[in-house]
Structures are given as structure tokens and as C-alpha cells.
Amino acid sequence: MSMRTLPLVFINLGGEMLYILDQRLQTQNTADDNTQKGVWSDDDRKRVMNDIIATMFSKAFMEELLKPQDLYSNRALRTVLTRLAHASIMRLNPASMDRLYELMVMAFKYQLLLCPRPRDLLIISYNHIDAIREFVRDTPSVLNQVDETHRKIIEVYTPLSDGEFQLLRQTLLIFLQDMHVRVSLFLKDKVQNPNGRFALSTTGPVPHGTEVPGLIRMFSSNGKEWKRWEFPTGGSYTSSIRVGSFERFGDRVTRIGTNMYSVTQPEETHTSKSYSQKANSEPNPLAKEELNLLARLLGGMKVQNRNTETGFRVNLFATDQEEEEASLFNSGCDAYCSILIIYNLDVQVNTELARIAGEFTGEPEQTESPEGPSNKGDDLLAMMDELIEL
Numbered sequence: 001m002s003m004r005t006l007p008l009v010f011i012n013l014g015g016e017m018l019y020i021l022d023q024r025l026q027t028q029n030t031a032d033d034n035t036q037k038g039v040w041s042d043d044d045r046k047r048v049m050n051d052i053i054a055t056m057f058s059k060a061f062m063e064e065l066l067k068p069q070d071l072y073s074n075r076a077l078r079t080v081l082t083r084l085a086h087a088s089i090m091r092l093n094p095a096s097m098d099r100l101y102e103l104m105v106m107a108f109k110y111q112l113l114l115c116p117r118p119r120d121l122l123i124i125s126y127n128h129i130d131a132i133r134e135f136v137r138d139t140p141s142v143l144n145q146v147d148e149t150h151r152k153i154i155e156v157y158t159p160l161s162d163g164e165f166q167l168l169r170q171t172l173l174i175f176l177q178d179m180h181v182r183v184s185l186f187l188k189d190k191v192q193n194p195n196g197r198f199a200l201s202t203t204g205p206v207p208h209g210t211e212v213p214g215l216i217r218m219f220s221s222n223g224k225e226w227k228r229w230e231f232p233t234g235g236s237y238t239s240s241i242r243v244g245s246f247e248r249f250g251d252r253v254t255r256i257g258t259n260m261y262s263v264t265q266p267e268e269t270h271t272s273k274s275y276s277q278k279a280n281s282e283p284n285p286l287a288k289e290e291l292n293l294l295a296r297l298l299g300g301m302k303v304q305n306r307n308t309e310t311g312f313r314v315n316l317f318a319t320d321q322e323e324e325e326a327s328l329f330n331s332g333c334d335a336y337c338s339i340l341i342i343y344n345l346d347v348q349v350n351t352e353l354a355r356i357a358g359e360f361t362g363e364p365e366q367t368e369s370p371e372g373p374s375n376k377g378d379d380l381l382a383m384m385d386e387l388i389e390l
Contacts, residue, residue: 002168003068004160007153008125009172010065012111012257013081014056015128016104018135021090022049023261044089049135050142051088057132057145066156071175102181109176110186111256113198116207116240118165120254121172122157123244127257129153150248158246185260202235212237 025045055061072080078101085092085100092100111124129150136142160168180196192198206212214237218227244253 002171005071005171007065011125012108012128013104016107019259019261048088048090050139053136054142055087057149062149105179106181106183114256118169123252124257127252205238205241208240208243
């Protein structure tokens with residue numbers, strides 16, 4: 001398992017979260033009754049983005065994140081990202097945060113599967129950083145934080161070999177392999193099947209440095225070609241395109257990792273949880289009803305003043321009724337239709353996850369020693385809490 005996976009996961013998932021929040025805040029910046037109640041102004045949107053990005057790219061936090069370490073569990077990573085989303089005046093209810101995390105993870109998983117070469121993971125990450133830099137272009141202090149992090153990412157990852165990038169990619173694929181959440185945007189574009197698995201294309205350019213498949217060449221003992229023949233590939237491949245820039249600024253060439261929500265409608269960002277597919281991969285007959293229940297997800301946003309703190313509460317569902325239905329739906333069928341997250345862990349790792357979960361929920365610790373690997377993630381969470389309180 002790669003020890004350099006966590007920073008790229010955090011930056012890419014954080015970038016996807018910012019894409020979604022920015023799109024929602026821009027779409028829902030006027031109230032239906034043309035009053036000021038429930039309106040997110042452009043200043044509010046910029047403040048939310050600046051606060052989240054400032055916390056995400058703080059120097060101390062990034063220094064801790066860039067240390068060689070194991071990738072966190074889904075539970076621990078989701079907790080860190082939830083704290084990050086609440087680093088501003090915005091507040092997400094639990095159901096909306098669930099859907100936000102699902103969209104983030106599935107978007108990154110699709111980008112990972114489309115990645116032509118393992119090293120191109122950096123290009124995907126740089127596309128996210130470029131977009132984040134654009135969000136804070138009018139805030140020099142935060143922009144400097146993003147630039148400094150980008151320099152550190154280049155310094156850490158550029159020297160890695162192709163084999164190390166392959167191990168990094170494999171670690172990410174293992175981490176995401178059991179996530180099968182249906183996203184309406186992917187379903188509409190026919191890049192995702194009804195069971196939540198992606199359908200990869202067999203057309204397009206081949207990775208840089210490789211040849212178009214379909215030709216077999218035979219060479220003699222002295223290195224001269226003496227025979228060649230062609231074979232059907234089952235796809236339509238073209239020559240590779242030029243390599244994108246790995247520098248801090250430059251043409252990335254590929255659009256993988258850019259904002260896919262910038263040209264979509266609210267209705268196209270729905271998600272629906274996939275059922276567990278054990279015996280076969282046929283679509284479950286309840287999928288249609290489930291999609292209907294979660295329809296118009298992320299289609300609206302509600303803003304209201306909170307009584308106990310300064311800030312806004314954001315509901316990513318269209319109505320309060322949808323939020324209540326989703327909450328009941330989630331609590332009533334967790335064992336049947338939850339996101340498929342299967343951990344093949346031994347007893348020691350299960351104990352570690354139980355201890356981490358207890359800390360997140362405020363329950364007493366059930367581990368023996370505070371010095372073991374089960375403290376993984378505590379430093380980042382404590383550091384983020386300190387940044388949010390500032």
C-alpha cells in the first residue's frame with residue numbers, strides 16, 4: 001500500500017466538494033418570492049469558498065497531511081471532510097452531507113478510472129488545484145496558501161517513479177472499489193450502469209508512450225522485423241495526445257478533474273444508493289422507486305439563521321419533506337441499501353475503527369493504548385478544529 005495516497009485523496013475530494021457547493025450557491029442565489037429571506041448573495045458564496053479553502057490549505061494542516069502515512073478509512077476521511085465543509089458560515093444537515101460525500105467520491109472514482117497513466121493522477125490533482133486557485137483569485141492571502149501547497153505537491157510527487165505511481169493508483173482503486181452510488185449525471189451520459197458500476201469506453205487516444213493496439217510484429221534473432229499481422233481490438237483507438245503540463249502553471253491538456261457541474265442543471269446532480277450485488281449484477285427492481293424517492297436531490301437549497309450560532313444552515317434537498325423522507329429512508333434500510341463499503345479487516349483493524357468511531361461520536365474509548373496506530377487522523381481533526389475556531 002502506498003504511503004503517499006492521502007494528500008491526493010484529500011485535494012481531489014476537497015476540490016469536488018468545492019465544485020458542488022459553488023454550483024449550488026450560484027444556482028440558488030435568489031429566493032422564489034423575490035425577498036431577501038433564504039438568499040445566498042455572491043459575497044456569501046465567496047466567503048464560504050474562501051473560508052473552506054483557507055482551512056483546507058493552511059500551512060500546518062498541509063504539513064501534517066503530506067507526511068508519509070496510511071490512507072484513512074472511509075469513516076475517518078468523511079469526518080475530516082465534514083469538518084472542512086463546516087469551516088464557514090454554511091451548515092449542512094446530515095442527509096445533505098451524505099449525498100455530498102457520495103457525489104465527491106463517485107466523481108473522483110470515475111476520474112481515477114479514466115486516468116490514462118498512473119502518473120496522470122498528478123494532472124487530475126493539478127486540475128482541481130487550478131480550479132481552486134480560480135475560486136480565491138481575489139483573496140491574495142488564501143491564494144498564496146494554495147500556491148505554496150501546489151509547490152509542495154510538486155516537490156513531493158515529481159521524484160516518484162512510475163512503479164510508485166502504479167502502487168498509489170492501486171491503493172486508491174482498492175479504497176474505492178466497493179463504492180457503487182448511482183449519480184444521475186453519469187447515468188444520463190451512459191457512463192454508469194444501473195447497478196452503480198462504471199462503463200468504460202473502448203475508444204479514444206491511447207496513453208502517451210504507447211502504440212495503438214492491433215498490430216503484432218515478429219523479430220528475428222538479429223533484431224530485424226520479419227513478420228507482422230493485425231488483429232481486431234474490439235475498440236476504436238487513436239494515437240496518444242501530447243502530455244499535459246506537470247508544472248505549477250501550464251496546459252493540462254486533459255479535462256479530467258475539471259468542474260463537471262459548471263454546465264449542468266440542478267436536476268443532474270442526484271444520487272441514489274446502490275444495492276449490494278452478491279449473486280449477480282442485474283439491476284434491482286426497486287431501483288426506480290429509490291431514484292424517485294431521492295429525486296431532485298441537490299436541486300434546492302434552504303438558508304436560515306441558526307438560533308445557537310452565527311451562520312447559515314444549508315439543505316441540499318429541494319424541500320424539508322424530502323429531507324425528512326431521506327433521513328427516514330437512510331435509518332430504515334441501512335442494512336439493505338446502504339453504500340456498499342466492505343472492509344476485509346482483521347480484529348485489530350476493526351478495533352481501531354471502533355475506537356475512531358467512538359471518538360467522532362463522543363463515546364468513551366475502548367482501546368488499550370493511546371499510542372498505537374489507532375490514533376490515525378486525530379492530529380488532523382484537532383488541527384482542523386483549531387483552524388475553524390480562529
